[in-house]
Amino acid sequence: MHELAIAQNILEIVQQSVPREQAAAVRWVRVRVGQLSGVVPESLDFCFSAIASDTNWKGASLAIEQVPTTSQCRDCAHHFEIEDMLFFCPACKGTNIELTSGKELELVEIELEDGQGEAL
Numbered sequence: 001m002h003e004l005a006i007a008q009n010i011l012e013i014v015q016q017s018v019p020r021e022q023a024a025a026v027r028w029v030r031v032r033v034g035q036l037s038g039v040v041p042e043s044l045d046f047c048f049s050a051i052a053s054d055t056n057w058k059g060a061s062l063a064i065e066q067v068p069t070t071s072q073c074r075d076c077a078h079h080f081e082i083e084d085m086l087f088f089c090p091a092c093k094g095t096n097i098e099l100t101s102g103k104e105l106e107l108v109e110i111e112l113e114d115g116q117g118e119a120l
């Protein structure tokens, strides 16, 4: 499963970033997931909880921010959000567009219990 491999990857980064002594203090692991990344947030959340439950990092939960798909038109420079997978510019109806967001899959921050964020 796609999400399982990603969840393992995220957990590995958390384990490398937070010393074992502080593992129990990890509360939130903030990730940004683009609409076009192909990742189902609920599934990623489920996989992460499942694999973290066997570790010292079991108190950690994913906080998933979904990033909408946005584009910029190369012809008229219009910046817009793509809905319903309609890949053309709503201003000039052109199809010469460049994707500006939507493929993100990144770990943003690891938040510990005392409120101290570990910015990455």
Ligand SMILES: [Zn+2]
Pocket (backbone or CB within 6 Å): 073, 074, 075, 076, 077, 078, 089, 090, 091, 092, 093, 094
């Ligand atoms: Zn345009």
